[in-house]
Amino acid sequence: MAFELPKLGYAYDALEPHMDARTMEIHHTKHHQGYTNNLNNAIAGTDLEGKSIEDILTGLDMDNGAVRNNGGGFYNHSLFWTVMNPEDRGYLSGELKDAIEATFGSKDEFIAAFSKAAATRFGSGWAWLCVQKGGKIEICSTPNQDNPLMPGVSCGGTPILGLDVWEHAYYLNYQNRRPDYINAFFSVINWNEVERRYAEAK
Template structure:
Protein backbone atom coordinates (compact mmCIF):
# COMPACT_ATOMS: atom_id res chain seq x y z
CA UNK A 1 0.00 0.00 0.00
CA UNK A 2 1.34 3.42 -0.91
CA UNK A 3 2.12 5.91 1.82
CA UNK A 4 -0.08 9.01 2.04
CA UNK A 5 0.51 12.46 3.46
CA UNK A 6 -1.07 12.58 6.93
CA UNK A 7 -3.22 15.53 7.86
CA UNK A 8 -1.87 17.99 10.36
CA UNK A 9 -3.42 17.35 13.80
CA UNK A 10 -4.17 21.08 14.08
CA UNK A 11 -4.75 24.07 11.82
CA UNK A 12 -1.67 25.53 10.08
CA UNK A 13 -1.90 28.65 12.23
CA UNK A 14 -2.31 26.78 15.52
CA UNK A 15 1.33 27.09 16.58
CA UNK A 16 1.51 30.86 16.16
CA UNK A 17 3.43 32.89 17.17
CA UNK A 18 6.17 30.29 17.68
CA UNK A 19 5.81 28.56 14.31
CA UNK A 20 4.34 30.77 11.61
CA UNK A 21 1.45 29.77 9.38
CA UNK A 22 3.33 30.13 6.10
CA UNK A 23 6.14 27.87 7.27
CA UNK A 24 3.69 25.24 8.48
CA UNK A 25 1.77 25.30 5.21
CA UNK A 26 4.87 24.95 3.05
CA UNK A 27 6.64 22.52 5.37
CA UNK A 28 3.70 20.11 5.46
CA UNK A 29 2.12 20.61 2.07
CA UNK A 30 5.32 20.86 0.02
CA UNK A 31 8.32 19.38 1.84
CA UNK A 32 6.60 16.47 3.60
CA UNK A 33 4.45 15.76 0.57
CA UNK A 34 7.60 15.47 -1.55
CA UNK A 35 9.04 12.86 0.80
CA UNK A 36 5.83 10.84 0.58
CA UNK A 37 5.83 10.96 -3.21
CA UNK A 38 9.53 10.11 -3.41
CA UNK A 39 9.44 7.18 -1.00
CA UNK A 40 6.51 5.69 -2.94
CA UNK A 41 8.50 6.08 -6.16
CA UNK A 42 11.57 4.52 -4.56
CA UNK A 43 9.57 1.52 -3.38
CA UNK A 44 8.60 0.73 -6.95
CA UNK A 45 12.11 -0.65 -7.33
CA UNK A 46 11.70 -2.86 -4.25
CA UNK A 47 8.19 -4.37 -4.36
CA UNK A 48 9.14 -6.84 -1.62
CA UNK A 49 9.30 -3.90 0.80
CA UNK A 50 5.92 -2.36 -0.02
CA UNK A 51 4.24 -4.26 2.80
CA UNK A 52 6.47 -2.63 5.43
CA UNK A 53 5.13 0.16 7.58
CA UNK A 54 7.13 3.35 7.84
CA UNK A 55 8.79 2.32 11.13
CA UNK A 56 10.01 -1.01 9.81
CA UNK A 57 11.10 0.61 6.56
CA UNK A 58 13.32 2.97 8.52
CA UNK A 59 14.88 0.09 10.41
CA UNK A 60 15.94 -1.79 7.28
CA UNK A 61 16.21 0.76 4.49
CA UNK A 62 19.93 1.39 4.90
CA UNK A 63 20.53 -2.01 3.35
CA UNK A 64 18.62 -1.10 0.20
CA UNK A 65 20.74 1.67 -1.25
CA UNK A 66 20.15 1.84 -4.97
CA UNK A 67 21.12 5.32 -6.12
CA UNK A 68 24.07 7.66 -5.87
CA UNK A 69 21.54 10.47 -5.45
CA UNK A 70 20.83 10.71 -1.74
CA UNK A 71 17.42 12.26 -2.35
CA UNK A 72 16.24 9.05 -3.99
CA UNK A 73 17.35 6.52 -1.41
CA UNK A 74 14.87 4.78 0.84
CA UNK A 75 16.95 5.92 3.80
CA UNK A 76 16.43 9.58 2.93
CA UNK A 77 12.87 9.55 1.64
CA UNK A 78 11.59 7.02 4.16
CA UNK A 79 13.35 8.94 6.91
CA UNK A 80 11.78 12.17 5.73
CA UNK A 81 8.30 10.67 5.85
CA UNK A 82 8.79 9.12 9.29
CA UNK A 83 10.48 12.18 10.79
CA UNK A 84 7.83 14.63 9.66
CA UNK A 85 4.90 12.37 10.58
CA UNK A 86 6.46 12.11 14.05
CA UNK A 87 7.22 15.84 14.25
CA UNK A 88 3.69 17.09 13.64
CA UNK A 89 2.36 14.96 16.47
CA UNK A 90 4.83 16.12 19.11
CA UNK A 91 3.65 19.72 18.71
CA UNK A 92 0.38 21.33 19.78
CA UNK A 93 -1.24 24.70 20.44
CA UNK A 94 0.74 26.70 23.00
CA UNK A 95 -2.26 26.67 25.36
CA UNK A 96 -2.27 22.85 25.26
CA UNK A 97 1.41 22.38 26.03
CA UNK A 98 1.61 20.99 29.53
CA UNK A 99 4.50 19.10 31.09
CA UNK A 100 5.89 15.58 31.25
CA UNK A 101 4.15 12.87 33.22
CA UNK A 102 5.48 11.95 36.67
CA UNK A 103 7.08 8.85 35.14
CA UNK A 104 8.78 10.76 32.34
CA UNK A 105 9.85 13.55 34.71
CA UNK A 106 11.48 10.96 36.98
CA UNK A 107 13.30 9.42 34.01
CA UNK A 108 14.47 12.88 32.88
CA UNK A 109 15.75 13.70 36.36
CA UNK A 110 17.57 10.37 36.56
CA UNK A 111 19.21 10.71 33.15
CA UNK A 112 20.00 14.43 33.11
CA UNK A 113 19.60 15.75 36.63
CA UNK A 114 16.70 18.06 35.88
CA UNK A 115 14.25 19.16 33.21
CA UNK A 116 16.33 22.26 32.54
CA UNK A 117 19.48 20.18 32.13
CA UNK A 118 17.69 17.94 29.61
CA UNK A 119 16.53 20.98 27.65
CA UNK A 120 20.07 22.40 27.65
CA UNK A 121 21.45 19.16 26.23
CA UNK A 122 18.67 18.89 23.66
CA UNK A 123 19.11 22.53 22.64
CA UNK A 124 22.85 22.03 22.26
CA UNK A 125 22.28 18.96 20.07
CA UNK A 126 19.86 20.93 17.89
CA UNK A 127 22.03 24.04 17.65
CA UNK A 128 25.22 22.06 17.13
CA UNK A 129 23.96 19.92 14.24
CA UNK A 130 25.98 21.22 11.32
CA UNK A 131 23.83 21.86 8.27
CA UNK A 132 20.49 20.08 8.08
CA UNK A 133 19.21 17.48 10.52
CA UNK A 134 17.25 16.70 13.65
CA UNK A 135 17.59 16.61 17.44
CA UNK A 136 16.01 13.78 19.42
CA UNK A 137 15.07 12.73 22.94
CA UNK A 138 14.61 8.99 23.13
CA UNK A 139 14.73 5.76 25.06
CA UNK A 140 18.00 3.89 24.65
CA UNK A 141 18.30 0.09 24.49
CA UNK A 142 19.14 -0.02 28.20
CA UNK A 143 15.89 1.78 29.04
CA UNK A 144 17.45 5.11 29.96
CA UNK A 145 16.79 8.41 28.24
CA UNK A 146 19.28 9.98 25.88
CA UNK A 147 19.66 12.95 23.56
CA UNK A 148 21.18 12.69 20.10
CA UNK A 149 21.12 14.39 16.72
CA UNK A 150 21.10 13.03 13.19
CA UNK A 151 22.03 14.47 9.82
CA UNK A 152 19.64 15.16 6.96
CA UNK A 153 16.57 12.89 7.27
CA UNK A 154 18.28 10.19 9.32
CA UNK A 155 16.77 9.19 12.67
CA UNK A 156 17.74 7.01 15.66
CA UNK A 157 15.85 3.99 14.32
CA UNK A 158 18.05 3.64 11.26
CA UNK A 159 21.11 1.44 10.92
CA UNK A 160 23.18 4.51 10.13
CA UNK A 161 22.44 6.20 13.48
CA UNK A 162 25.46 6.78 15.70
CA UNK A 163 23.28 6.26 18.79
CA UNK A 164 20.23 4.02 18.54
CA UNK A 165 17.11 4.88 20.51
CA UNK A 166 13.35 4.94 20.19
CA UNK A 167 12.51 8.61 19.69
CA UNK A 168 9.90 10.21 21.94
CA UNK A 169 10.54 13.87 20.98
CA UNK A 170 12.18 15.36 17.90
CA UNK A 171 12.94 18.75 16.40
CA UNK A 172 13.51 19.53 12.73
CA UNK A 173 16.49 21.90 12.32
CA UNK A 174 16.49 22.03 8.53
CA UNK A 175 16.39 25.68 7.47
CA UNK A 176 13.03 25.19 5.78
CA UNK A 177 11.55 24.53 9.23
CA UNK A 178 12.35 27.98 10.57
CA UNK A 179 14.02 30.34 8.10
CA UNK A 180 10.98 32.40 7.07
CA UNK A 181 10.44 33.52 10.66
CA UNK A 182 13.81 33.16 12.36
CA UNK A 183 16.26 33.51 9.44
CA UNK A 184 19.70 32.44 10.74
CA UNK A 185 18.62 32.57 14.41
CA UNK A 186 18.36 28.83 14.93
CA UNK A 187 18.79 29.04 18.74
CA UNK A 188 15.74 31.35 18.91
CA UNK A 189 13.69 28.81 16.96
CA UNK A 190 14.89 26.01 19.25
CA UNK A 191 13.91 27.97 22.36
CA UNK A 192 10.48 28.73 20.87
CA UNK A 193 9.88 25.03 20.22
CA UNK A 194 9.42 24.28 23.93
CA UNK A 195 6.28 26.43 23.92
CA UNK A 196 4.50 24.06 21.53
CA UNK A 197 5.70 20.64 22.71
CA UNK A 198 2.79 18.21 22.97
CA UNK A 199 3.74 16.59 26.26
CA UNK A 200 0.73 14.28 26.23
CA UNK A 201 2.04 12.74 23.00
CA UNK A 202 5.59 12.63 24.36
CA UNK A 203 4.30 10.89 27.49
CA UNK A 204 2.51 8.32 25.32
CA UNK A 205 5.67 7.86 23.23
CA UNK A 206 7.71 7.30 26.40
CA UNK A 207 5.25 4.76 27.77
CA UNK A 208 5.28 2.86 24.46
CA UNK A 209 9.06 2.96 24.17
CA UNK A 210 9.54 1.65 27.71
CA UNK A 211 7.51 -1.37 26.67
CA UNK A 212 9.57 -1.84 23.51
CA UNK A 213 6.93 -0.26 21.29
CA UNK A 214 7.14 2.55 18.79
CA UNK A 215 5.35 5.92 18.77
CA UNK A 216 2.03 5.93 16.98
CA UNK A 217 2.16 7.92 13.75
Protein backbone atom coordinates in the same frame (compact mmCIF):
# COMPACT_ATOMS: atom_id res chain seq x y z
CA MET B 1 -1.00 0.53 0.38
CA ALA B 2 1.01 3.62 -0.47
CA PHE B 3 2.06 5.99 2.30
CA GLU B 4 -0.12 9.08 2.67
CA LEU B 5 0.68 12.53 3.98
CA PRO B 6 -0.63 12.59 7.58
CA LYS B 7 -2.92 15.40 8.63
CA LEU B 8 -1.57 17.95 11.09
CA GLY B 9 -4.49 17.79 13.49
CA TYR B 10 -4.45 21.58 13.90
CA ALA B 11 -4.52 24.66 11.67
CA TYR B 12 -1.35 25.99 10.06
CA ASP B 13 -1.58 29.16 12.18
CA ALA B 14 -2.34 27.32 15.43
CA LEU B 15 1.24 27.41 16.73
CA GLU B 16 1.80 31.12 16.15
CA PRO B 17 3.76 33.14 17.14
CA HIS B 18 6.21 30.30 17.80
CA MET B 19 5.77 28.58 14.43
CA ASP B 20 4.39 30.82 11.69
CA ALA B 21 1.53 29.72 9.45
CA ARG B 22 3.32 30.20 6.13
CA THR B 23 6.27 28.03 7.15
CA MET B 24 3.97 25.37 8.56
CA GLU B 25 1.93 25.23 5.36
CA ILE B 26 4.95 25.04 3.05
CA HIS B 27 6.69 22.55 5.32
CA HIS B 28 3.68 20.25 5.43
CA THR B 29 2.22 20.53 1.93
CA LYS B 30 5.47 20.84 -0.04
CA HIS B 31 8.34 19.27 1.89
CA HIS B 32 6.52 16.47 3.69
CA GLN B 33 4.34 15.77 0.66
CA GLY B 34 7.48 15.56 -1.45
CA TYR B 35 9.08 13.01 0.87
CA THR B 36 5.84 11.01 0.86
CA ASN B 37 5.60 10.94 -2.94
CA ASN B 38 9.28 10.11 -3.39
CA LEU B 39 9.16 7.33 -0.77
CA ASN B 40 6.24 5.71 -2.56
CA ASN B 41 8.13 5.90 -5.86
CA ALA B 42 11.29 4.45 -4.28
CA ILE B 43 9.59 1.38 -2.82
CA ALA B 44 7.14 0.68 -5.66
CA GLY B 45 7.63 -2.83 -6.99
CA THR B 46 10.20 -3.77 -4.31
CA ASP B 47 10.00 -6.05 -1.27
CA LEU B 48 9.61 -2.94 0.89
CA GLU B 49 6.16 -2.25 -0.50
CA GLY B 50 3.50 -2.98 2.13
CA LYS B 51 5.89 -2.76 5.10
CA SER B 52 5.44 -0.24 7.89
CA ILE B 53 7.75 2.77 7.84
CA GLU B 54 9.33 1.55 11.09
CA ASP B 55 10.13 -1.84 9.55
CA ILE B 56 11.55 -0.17 6.46
CA LEU B 57 13.85 2.07 8.50
CA THR B 58 15.07 -0.48 11.05
CA GLY B 59 16.03 -2.90 8.26
CA LEU B 60 17.30 -0.21 5.91
CA ASP B 61 20.16 -0.64 3.46
CA MET B 62 21.90 2.66 4.22
CA ASP B 63 23.32 2.73 0.69
CA ASN B 64 19.77 3.05 -0.69
CA GLY B 65 19.74 6.83 -0.78
CA ALA B 66 16.21 7.21 -2.13
CA VAL B 67 14.62 5.20 0.69
CA ARG B 68 17.04 6.51 3.32
CA ASN B 69 16.36 10.17 2.53
CA ASN B 70 12.66 10.00 1.73
CA GLY B 71 11.73 7.31 4.23
CA GLY B 72 13.53 9.28 6.89
CA GLY B 73 11.85 12.48 5.76
CA PHE B 74 8.44 10.84 5.86
CA TYR B 75 8.91 9.33 9.33
CA ASN B 76 10.68 12.30 10.90
CA HIS B 77 8.03 14.82 9.88
CA SER B 78 5.20 12.47 10.84
CA LEU B 79 6.64 12.44 14.36
CA PHE B 80 7.42 16.18 14.36
CA TRP B 81 3.83 17.30 13.78
CA THR B 82 2.48 15.14 16.62
CA VAL B 83 4.97 16.29 19.27
CA MET B 84 3.68 19.85 18.90
CA ASN B 85 0.19 21.04 19.82
CA PRO B 86 -1.51 24.43 20.26
CA GLU B 87 -3.35 23.40 23.44
CA ASP B 88 -3.92 20.44 25.78
CA ARG B 89 -0.16 19.93 25.75
CA GLY B 90 0.08 18.64 29.27
CA TYR B 91 3.37 19.06 31.11
CA LEU B 92 6.41 16.97 31.84
CA SER B 93 5.37 14.47 34.50
CA GLY B 94 5.27 10.84 35.54
CA GLU B 95 7.82 8.26 34.45
CA LEU B 96 9.23 10.44 31.67
CA LYS B 97 9.90 13.25 34.15
CA ASP B 98 11.61 10.74 36.45
CA ALA B 99 13.75 9.44 33.56
CA ILE B 100 14.74 12.96 32.48
CA GLU B 101 15.67 13.96 36.02
CA ALA B 102 17.64 10.74 36.54
CA THR B 103 19.58 11.26 33.31
CA PHE B 104 19.99 15.03 33.12
CA GLY B 105 19.35 16.21 36.69
CA SER B 106 16.43 18.52 35.90
CA LYS B 107 14.08 19.64 33.15
CA ASP B 108 16.20 22.76 32.65
CA GLU B 109 19.34 20.67 32.17
CA PHE B 110 17.47 18.47 29.70
CA ILE B 111 16.35 21.55 27.75
CA ALA B 112 19.92 22.84 27.70
CA ALA B 113 21.28 19.51 26.43
CA PHE B 114 18.58 19.10 23.78
CA SER B 115 19.03 22.73 22.66
CA LYS B 116 22.78 22.21 22.33
CA ALA B 117 22.27 19.09 20.19
CA ALA B 118 19.93 21.06 17.91
CA ALA B 119 22.05 24.21 17.77
CA THR B 120 25.35 22.43 17.08
CA ARG B 121 24.04 20.10 14.34
CA PHE B 122 26.12 21.37 11.42
CA GLY B 123 24.02 22.02 8.33
CA SER B 124 20.67 20.27 8.05
CA GLY B 125 19.39 17.60 10.39
CA TRP B 126 17.43 16.74 13.52
CA ALA B 127 17.77 16.66 17.30
CA TRP B 128 16.26 13.67 19.11
CA LEU B 129 15.23 12.39 22.51
CA CYS B 130 15.34 8.59 22.30
CA VAL B 131 14.34 5.80 24.64
CA GLN B 132 15.82 2.33 24.96
CA LYS B 133 13.98 -0.76 26.12
CA GLY B 134 13.71 -0.45 29.88
CA GLY B 135 13.29 3.31 29.79
CA LYS B 136 16.83 4.69 29.53
CA ILE B 137 16.83 7.93 27.53
CA GLU B 138 19.44 9.85 25.59
CA ILE B 139 19.80 12.89 23.34
CA CYS B 140 21.50 12.89 19.97
CA SER B 141 21.37 14.55 16.59
CA THR B 142 21.50 13.18 13.07
CA PRO B 143 22.33 14.71 9.69
CA ASN B 144 19.89 15.23 6.85
CA GLN B 145 16.83 12.94 7.26
CA ASP B 146 18.58 10.18 9.20
CA ASN B 147 17.00 9.09 12.48
CA PRO B 148 17.75 6.73 15.38
CA LEU B 149 15.71 3.85 13.94
CA MET B 150 18.25 3.44 11.13
CA PRO B 151 21.18 1.02 11.48
CA GLY B 152 24.48 2.52 12.59
CA VAL B 153 23.15 5.97 13.47
CA SER B 154 24.78 7.83 16.38
CA CYS B 155 22.16 6.86 18.97
CA GLY B 156 19.80 3.95 18.87
CA GLY B 157 16.43 3.33 20.42
CA THR B 158 13.07 4.81 19.58
CA PRO B 159 12.75 8.55 18.98
CA ILE B 160 10.00 10.12 21.10
CA LEU B 161 10.78 13.81 20.51
CA GLY B 162 12.34 15.30 17.41
CA LEU B 163 13.14 18.82 16.24
CA ASP B 164 13.71 19.65 12.58
CA VAL B 165 16.68 22.01 12.20
CA TRP B 166 16.69 22.16 8.42
CA GLU B 167 16.55 25.82 7.39
CA HIS B 168 13.21 25.29 5.64
CA ALA B 169 11.69 24.62 9.09
CA TYR B 170 12.41 28.11 10.41
CA TYR B 171 14.03 30.50 7.94
CA LEU B 172 10.97 32.52 6.92
CA ASN B 173 10.33 33.53 10.53
CA TYR B 174 13.70 33.22 12.26
CA GLN B 175 16.19 33.65 9.38
CA ASN B 176 19.60 32.54 10.71
CA ARG B 177 18.52 32.66 14.37
CA ARG B 178 18.32 28.92 14.91
CA PRO B 179 18.63 29.24 18.73
CA ASP B 180 15.47 31.41 18.81
CA TYR B 181 13.59 28.76 16.83
CA ILE B 182 14.85 26.02 19.16
CA ASN B 183 13.73 28.01 22.19
CA ALA B 184 10.28 28.55 20.63
CA PHE B 185 9.88 24.80 20.14
CA PHE B 186 9.74 24.29 23.90
CA SER B 187 6.62 26.50 24.03
CA VAL B 188 4.63 24.12 21.81
CA ILE B 189 5.81 20.62 22.83
CA ASN B 190 2.92 18.21 23.26
CA TRP B 191 4.12 16.47 26.42
CA ASN B 192 1.06 14.22 26.45
CA GLU B 193 2.19 12.73 23.15
CA VAL B 194 5.85 12.49 24.17
CA GLU B 195 4.87 10.68 27.37
CA ARG B 196 2.62 8.33 25.40
CA ARG B 197 5.51 7.52 23.08
CA TYR B 198 7.83 6.99 26.05
CA ALA B 199 5.47 4.52 27.70
CA GLU B 200 5.04 2.63 24.43
CA ALA B 201 8.73 2.50 23.58
CA LYS B 202 10.24 1.56 26.95
